[in-house]
Amino acid sequence: MSGILNPGSSHGGEAPVIVIGAGFAGASAALTLADAGRPVLLLEAAKAPGGRARSFPDPRSGRELDWGPHLFMKANPALREFLGRIGASASLRFEPSLDLTYRLADGAARGGVRNERLSFPARGGAPASLLALLRWRGPRLAARLSIARGLRRVLKEGPPAVESPAAESKNAGETVEQMLDRLGQGASEREWFWEPFSGAVLNMPAGEGSGELLRRVMCEAFGPGLAGASLGAPAEALGPFWADRALDAIRRAGGEVKMAAPVRRIRIEGGAVRGVTLSGGESIEASVVIAAVPPPALLRLLPAEAFGGKSPWRDLGRLRSASIATAYLWLDHPCPGPAYEALVAERWEWLFRPGAGGLKAGDLRTGEKEPDAPVAFLCGGADSLASAPRSEIESAAREAAGRLLPDFGLRRVLVVRERAATWANGAGEQAHRTAAETPVDGLILAGDWTATGLPATCEGAVRSGFRAAEAAQDPKGG
Ligand SMILES: Cc1cc2nc3c(=O)[nH]c(=O)nc-3n(C[C@H](O)[C@H](O)[C@H](O)COP(=O)(O)OP(=O)(O)OC[C@H]3O[C@@H](n4cnc5c(N)ncnc54)[C@H](O)[C@@H]3O)c2cc1C
Incomplete structure (x- = not known):
């Protein structure tokens, strides 16, 4: 039954700011507004919050599993601030420094399975990182020295300015591959250092990913000191x-949250927001709406007729997404080791030993996992194994487990895949990312794909949420 709902009675009848989408972007915007004493209504289509960074119950194992394991960087200031505000910091464990174990099998390992570790110290600047690269037994010495030179040059160039449109900044539009060519990085440097890093950050092959985005992340991670790059x-x-x-914190701060409440339309009249209509037909009045949803969902929410057929968001159709697939593997006996390992010369890119309550406090490296916890393989990219049919992904997981974990029997494989896991990380897409403010009065955008200057990550999503909350509190936005 349709009708007009007007919540916000607890705020003296002031219409709430409506936030659409309970992912990192929407939740961080809603919490910031609620903390500032603004009435907020957070509407989420799904039954559970989290968006792309969500988990789900697996009835067969009785475990809560991630829709794909996530890693964060110490140099993620907005994300860490948000996690602190919702009381999650104690459950996020960082290594003291960037400490990466590589796993190789077969030809790459010259037979069998081999592990190599690259461990940067937490302090010591350039000399200490050079020492770490020299001690590393991954690629040959010449390649390690070349990586050190390449890294130094990236840090010297500094991050691209967020404010300047991509077309104006130096080396704008450059792919990661072009950037690595410019830095004189050879095949071995790419395979061992740049590609694991850029694949994890951009979820795209080097030939397509934005060099500018990678440069920004490298500068934020390695620039202020080595500890920033720790995962x-x-x-x-x-x-x-x-x-x-996050939902608990929003409610405690006086915000209202509705799950399983998909928004069908954002109502716009006379160039200004009037409210939203839910899928069930109900209308909710508001003069400020923050849409924190991915591009295709946003385009469905904005009625073309409100713009006389000339939508200001036509360019959003140019933003591309890339998939991530995860294969959870239940082994016949525990497989202790670091929380994550980079896989060299494999279709699967990472091996995870996910938390799921199993990590011992402060120990990501040797933490004893719960005996029955699964390990997980993860891979991503638009045209990668992650986009293949599910049956192919599962057989690839079984095949890789046989080679990379040869001492273990496989009891069960469970594949989960997010087709649009990341957005807008391509070199040619940066100019099409949109700012928080829009030409429509009271309509504000948020999401990892908006123009944050960062790749589509949780840090980017939270920065966009903070920015959207700021815009909503600006008299022009509200
Ligand atoms: C498998 C996987 C692994 C990843 N690994 C990492 C990682 O290691 N580190 C990292 O930083 N990032 C990682 N990411 C990316 C990260 O998860 C995203 O960048 C981030 O979660 C995006 O948040 P968001 O709020 O912008 O969007 P979303 O999380 O997509 O949130 C949008 C929300 O809007 C809701 N919605 C959509 N339409 C409507 C509607 N009409 N009405 C109401 N609600 C609606 C959706 O249901 C969703 O909950 C990974 C992503 C995936 C999928």
């Missing part, structure tokens, strides 16, 4: 780790 993993599944806590 962290949640010690719980993503739902309990952050999404449930």
Whole structure:
């Protein structure tokens, strides 16, 4: 039954700011507004919060599993601030420094399975990182020295300016591959250092990913000191780790949250937002709406007729997504080791030992995992194994497990895949990313794909959420 709902009675009748989407972007915007005393209504289409960073119950194992394991960087200031505000910091464990174990099998390992470790110190600047690269037994010495030179040059160039449109900044539009050519990086340097890093950050092959985005992340990670590049993993599944806590924090701050409440349309009249209509037909009045949804969902929410057929968001159709697939593997006996390992010369890119409550406090490296916890293979990219039919992904996981984990029997494989896991990380797409503010009064955009200057990551999503909340509190936005 349709009707006009007008929540916000607890705020003296002031219409709420409506936030659409309970992913990192929407949740961080809603919490910031609620903390500032603004009435907020967060509407989420799904039954559970978290968006792409969500988890789900696996009835067969009785475990909560991530829709894909996530890693965060110490140099993720907005994300860490948000996690602190919702009380999740204690469940996020960081290594003291960037400490990466590589796993190789067969030809790449010259027979059998081999592990190599690249461990940067937490302090010591350039001399200490050079020493770490020299101690590393991955690629040949000449390649390691070349990596050090390439890294130094990236840091010297500095990050591209966020404010300047991509077309104006130096080396704009450059792919990662072109950037690595410019830095004189050879095949071995790419395989061992740049591609694992850029694949994880951009979820795209080097020939397509944006060099500018990678440069920004490298500068934020390695620039202020080596500790910024250290990686962290949640010690719980993503739902309990952050999404449930975020909703609790929003409610405690006086915000309202509705799950299973898909928005059908954002109502726009006379160039200004009037509210939203839910799929069930109900209308909710509001003069400020933050749409924190991915591009295709946004285009469905914005009625073309509101723009006389000339939508200001036509360019959003040019933004591309890329998939990520995860194969959970239940082995016949425990497989201790670091929380994550990079796989060299494999279709699968990472091996994870996910938290799911199994990591011992402060120990990502040798943490004893719960005996029955699965390990996970992860791969991504638009034209990669992650986009293949599910049956092919599963057989690739079984085949890789036989080679990379030869001492283990395989009891079960479960494949999960997000087709649009990341957005807009391509070199040619940066100019099409949109700012938070829009030509429509009261309509504000958020999401990892908006113009944050960062790749589509949780840090980018939270920065966009903070920015959207700021715009909503600006008299022009509200
Ligand atoms: C498998 C996988 C692994 C990843 N690994 C990492 C990682 O290691 N590190 C990292 O930083 N990032 C990682 N990412 C990316 C990260 O998850 C995303 O960048 C981030 O979660 C995006 O948040 P968001 O709020 O912008 O969008 P989303 O999470 O997509 O949130 C949008 C929300 O809007 C809701 N919605 C859509 N339409 C409507 C509607 N009409 N009405 C109401 N609600 C609606 C959706 O249901 C969703 O909950 C990974 C992503 C995936 C899928």
